[in-house]
Amino acid sequence: MFSILAERVRQKNRTVAYPAGEPVLPDRFRGLPRIDATKCRAACTTSCAAVCPTGAIQVNKGRLAIDLGRCIFCGACADACEDGVISFSREFRLAARTRKELIHTGREGTLVRALDLKMRRLLGRSLKLRQVSAGGCNACEADTNVLATVVFDLGRFGIQFVASPRHADGLLITGPVTRNMRLALEKTYAAVPEPKIVIAAGACAIAGGPYIGHPEACDGADSVVPVDLYIPGCPPHPLTILDGMLRLLGRIEAKRV
Ligand code: SF4
Structure with missing residues (x-):
């Protein structure tokens, strides 16, 4: 017993301080893309768009935009552009309420708007979610699962994953929604009592990810059910998921720093 307590004292508190403090992200983390429009040459062969595996880059009249809902943050566009137009910041706050807000032109985007007051009052200090893996590769599921560990301790915010959709306030969907x-997904959505919220986590659940356009995939959750929160990434970093959910619940209102 004494050794357990001593180990507890030695390890100290392992839970990330976020949102009270800024988190430390791994060196390899790729966050919100930076687009330096002044370097972009309309006359170039749009090498960035040509290498993008998910068709996330749109070039229109020399103006470049990245669809964060399609982006898998592979970095191929930054490597392909000789002029250094695209680079990646360490900004992990990427979630959005609408698909349109995920079209990133390099300007600072809007952060997640909270649910309306009526819905927030109804939820109170608790949000129960049923996770639906709709053909995912398990990467998004793993980074969602890790939120329940001591490092992120999702339970301290009153957010928990539950086994039955009848006990849930909403769904968190991963995967491109395969035909199977x-x-x-339709039945699980129908089983959640009204009013309900839906979160699409990861490039697949937002737009189909690498499977976009495949005849066996439905190109994302919002082709089947209405979505209230889109969380980009492949997979999204747990902090990106956490930040999106807390902003949706109105628990964080601060701007980007
Ligand atoms: S980082 Fe995103 S936009 Fe760039 S090539 Fe990869 S998927 Fe396309």
Whole structure:
């Protein structure tokens, strides 16, 4: 017993301070892309768009935009551009309420708007979610699962994943929604009592990810059910998911720093 207590004292508190403090992200983390429009040459062969595996880059009249909902943050566009137009920041706050807000032109985007007051009052200090893996590769599921560990301690915010959709306030969907999972998703959505919220986590759940356009995939959750929160990434970093959910619940209102 004494050794357990001594180990507890030695390890100290392992839970990240976020949102009270800024988190430390790994060196390899790629966050919000930076687009330096002054360097972009309309006459170039749009090498960035040509290498993008998910068609996330749109070039229109020399103006470049990245669809963060499609982006898998592979970095190929930054490597391909000789002029250094695209680079990646360490900004992990990427979630948005609408697909349109995920079209990133290099300007600072809007952060997640909270649910309306009526919905927030109804939820109170608790949010129960049923996770639906609709054909995902398990990467988004793993980074969602890790939120329940001591490092992120999702339970301290009153957010928990539950086994039954009938006990849930909403769904968190991962995967592109394969044809085989479409009916299961529709039935799970129908089983959640009204009013309910839906979160699409990861490039697949937002737009199909690497499977976009495949005949066996539905190109994302919002082709089947209405979505209230989109969380980009492949997979999204746990802090990106946490930040999106806390902003949706109105628990964080601060701007980007
Ligand atoms: S980082 Fe995103 S935009 Fe760039 S090539 Fe990869 S998927 Fe496309």
